[in-house]
Amino acid sequence: MTAIKHALQRDIFTPNDERLLGIVNVCKAGKKKKNCFLCATVTMERPVQVKVVKVKKSDKGDFYKRQQTWELRDLTEVDAKDASKENPEFDLHFEKVYRWVASSAAEKNSFISCIWKLNQRYLRKKVEFVNVSSQLLEESVPSGESQSVAGGDEDALDDYQELSTREEQDIEGMMEMCEYAVSNAEGFAEQLSRELQVLDGNYMDLSKGHVRALQEGDLTSPKGIEACINASEALSQCMNVALRPGHEKLMAVTQQQLLFAELRDTFARRLTNHLNNVFVHQGHDQSSTLSQHTAELSLPKHSPLHRDLLRYSKLMEWLKNTHREKYEGLSRTYVDYMSRLYEREIKDFFEVAKIKMAGTAKEAKGKFGLHGSSGKLTGSTSSLNKLTVQGSNSRRSQSSSLLDMGNMSASDLDVADRTKFDKIFEQVLSELEPLCLAEQDFISKFFKLQQHPAVLPPLPEPEESDGGTPSRIPRQAEHRQSLSSEKDVVRLMMNKIFQSIETELNSLIALGDKVDSFNSLYMLVKMSHHVWTAENVDPASYLSTTLGNVLVTVKRNFDKCISAQIRQMEEVKISKKSKVGILLFVTGFEEFAELAETIFRNAERRGDLDKAYVKLIRAVFVNVEKVANESQKTPRDVVMMENFHHIFSTLSRLKISCLDAERREAKHKYTDHLQSYVINSLGQPLEKLNHFFEGVEARVAQGVREEEVSYQLAFNKQELRKVIKEYPGKEVKKGLDNLYKKVDKHLCEEESLLQVVWHSMQDEFIRQYKHFEDLIGRCYPGSGITMEFTIQDMLEYFSSIAQSH
Known part of the structure; x- marks a missing residue:
């Protein structure tokens, strides 16, 4: 191999001012064995060019020729196939993938090591080395055959080079x-x-x-x-x-x-x-973990994921400071995938909550078949304005209350159902609150957003469209442009991740309101408390903002509930054939107040209830008077007396401080109309005697002295004795007995005012009796004239009549 290397250097590369630094004997993978050589070379002139050259023997076999050349800068990947086992195969990725098989693994390793060193030294764009042992890339080429492959020329990479x-x-x-x-x-x-x-x-x-x-x-x-x-x-x-x-x-x-x-x-x-x-x-x-949580009306906890990811928080901070674009890309990816996960979990969670909530309304369909605060009829009754004030004999069987009119009677919707609804709604909020807080805390820590105002990278220049006008800045750039602090970044991420929460909460609230409009009282208290808690943690947090938005909806439903009750009061019609008694909306207000006082005990939003109380009680006052004026069967004074007595008793028992003025007004109205009814009903039980003494008083008023009245022909002693004889005790008692029966027909049993009225009539009768006695004593002195019955007789009459009935 050394001889071949020197021959190639001499014959092929030296004439081209190139140095041969690495060589490997190869053949193409998967084909017939046609050997050739891959050579790693550098130019001797500046700037240095690094090449991979394929060399093969000529067809005659008497010399070598250059067959193909690649620039090393075009090499993107070197794949050694297996980093743990010795094998001769390797791939070089240029414009396409070239698959080679070296004559030995040692030759392959030596050539790859040479390529790595050339890449490290001369190229800014680094080649990816895949399945290559890190030891091979960091250490010198081992001695033996691999050393002979590169020869002394490989060390030329570290040889002296002339100055640039x-x-x-x-x-x-x-x-x-x-x-x-x-x-x-x-x-x-x-x-x-x-x-x-x-x-x-x-x-x-x-x-x-x-x-x-x-x-x-x-x-x-x-x-x-x-x-x-x-x-x-x-x-x-x-x-x-x-x-x-x-x-x-x-x-x-x-x-x-x-x-x-x-x-x-x-x-x-x-x-x-x-x-x-x-x-x-x-x-x-x-997805596999969702069913077990939703069945229990609980949301899956993501603390294990948060815990695992927080191990990378320092690396995320490093990425934020060094590669902002990649950091922001990771942020977007996290938001995209977590928003999908949370959307599935939250949707399933709210579906279970709705099923449980709807179950509380199975027994809620009352006789009137009304749903929610809208007041629309779903049963057989045609309209609200056909509702009538029932007689006292049938009232108790029909649960006389405002709650009947809104499908909210205790007989139709058990208190246990409302308590169950309250627990469901509280459970929903209690699950959402830690979920959002944990996610926000994680985002702040993992993406390092909690410390300082964000230093955002500059926005890219807007690209021009074909028409020469700037195209729209990318959506992410628009977001970035609007962010003023890292808290805004956190809130933006939370809004995307939990984009379904507000919609689902509003849907759940609508269902609760449809089941029972009085549920808005529970929801107002619970939602207010959770908003207050969230604001104490962070007034600008996603949770605080979202719950605050939903609280507006709950408050709106609460106001609709109050308005519906007032509207129902205004639409009540009275029966011409039955006595009025205690009006439905009066007892309805009592039940509403009892329920509200229980729900709003120690609540943060007590002021909302107090405002509602004032609206309701004023409507009650106005409509009691309206019904009293329209009543034909029951005297106006009785309607006013009985209903305001009930209102006064309710306000005195509940001790609602914001209604102290109304409590005093109710007492005043009750007292006035009691007195008016007594006077009007009792009238002049000794009618002729009343007329006689009215004449006496008229003469005195005209200037006749009191002691001289008896000398008037029409008012002499004889005439007085004649009138008195017409009212023996027996006739007086008979008249009082008829009066008692008349009053009994006017009054209702519920308020138990019959004895109060009867006692007031007794007092009024005694007052008239004493007035007559006084006039006799002043105008007929020494005459010895007295009434046919005494005050003691009268007391016995009133008592015996009351006892007999």
Whole structure:
């Protein structure tokens, strides 16, 4: 082989000013054995050109000829087939793949080693070496046959080379700067030696271990990752070392910088490919875990993935600082695949929540068949305005409450169902909250976004379209343009990853509102609490913003629920044949308040409930009066008295501080209308006697002295005795008994005001009796005239009548 090499150098390459540095005897793989030689050569002139030349014997076999030539810069990959086993096969990837079989594995290894050294020394674009032992690329060619292949010429790669024009200029400049460069060559050499020592100590030397870690370090094991972290940090230190003026012009420095840049690009490519594969795998490989979580109404936890990926956080920081484009590409890949994964998980999770929530409404269809706050009928009843105020005899069987009118009666929708709904909604929010916080925390740590405002790379110039106008800046550039801080970057990533959460939450809320519009009370309290919690953690976080948006929807539903109740009050019609009693919306307000006070106990949004209370109670007041004015069967005073008494009792029992003024107003209305009803109903039980004394009082008012009234013909003592005799005790008791029956027909049983009214009538009757006695004493002094019955008789009448009924 040595003789062949010298012959080829002499006959083929020396005439072309080329040096032969490596040679291997090969034949094409898979074909008949037609041997030829592959030769690695360099030109002797500057700039150096490196070539791979195929040489074969002539057809006559008496000389060698050059058959094909490739530029080494066109070589993209060398594939040695197997790095662990000795074999003679290898591939060279130029414009196409050439497959060769060497005469021996040693020859192949020697030739590949030569190609590697030429590539390292002369080319900026590095060739990929696949299935090649790292030991082969780093160590010298072994002795023996492989050494003879390259011969002494392979070592010529490290031989003396003449100075380039640039190097000559640099040396001349250094000599000009040093006054004794010519007169004291030894001193000049010592100075150069010192500067070289400074250069050697300038931290531009990267250990072989670091180089190996960057080129082929294991990115799957903790030990390998740690080695890569250390190597990348060492590489950054070497690349960022502060050079003294002029050092950047030295060829050694330039070559090191080129080597470092190549190592940086190689490792960035390896790291990006590895993490891309991890993201893709994670995005596709979670479906098997979904069913077990959704059945329990829980979301899968991604802490194992986060924990594994956080091992790469320092490498991501290195990539962010060195290869921003690859870093942003990884960010986009992570968001794309994780958004798909989360979308599947969240969709399945909410489907289960909806199924469980819908199950709470199975018994919720009441007699009126209403759903939600819309107030639309789904049953046989034609419309709300046909609802009537039922009589007291049938009311209890139909659950008289506002809740009936909104499909929310306790008899139709059990309290347990509402409690179950509350737990489901709380479970949904409790699962979403840690999921979002954990993901946001991971993104901040992994992509290194939590520390400083983002330093964004400059935007590319807009490309011009065929028409000469700038084309639209890429979408990512538009995003980048709008980002003012790294918190915005985090929020943008979270919005994409969890883009389905807000939609799913709104859908769940709509279902809950449809099942029972009073669910909006539970949702308002729960959502408010979670918004408050999220804002305490980070007011600008994705979770806080999203829950805040959904809270607006919940508050809107709550307002619709209140408006629906008011509308239903306004649409209530009364029956002309039945007495009114306690109105449905009055007891409905009571049940609403009892429920709301339970739900809003210690709630952050108490103010919303207080505003709703005021709206509802004002509507209750207005519509009680409206019904009272329209009532034909029941006296207006009775409607007002009974309903405002119920309202006053409710507000006094619940002690709702924001309704203190309304509580006092209700008491005032109840008292006034009780008195008015008593006076109007009792009227003048001793009618003729009332007329007689009205005449007496009229004479006095005209100027007649009281003691002279008895001298008036129409009002003398005889006339007074005649009127009094018409009201014996027996007749008075009979009249009172009829009055009791009349009052009993007017009043409802629920409010139990009959005895209160009867007692007030007793007091009013006694007041009239005493007034008559007083007039007799003043206008008929000494006459001895008295009533046919006493006050004690009256008390017995009222008592016996009440007891008899």
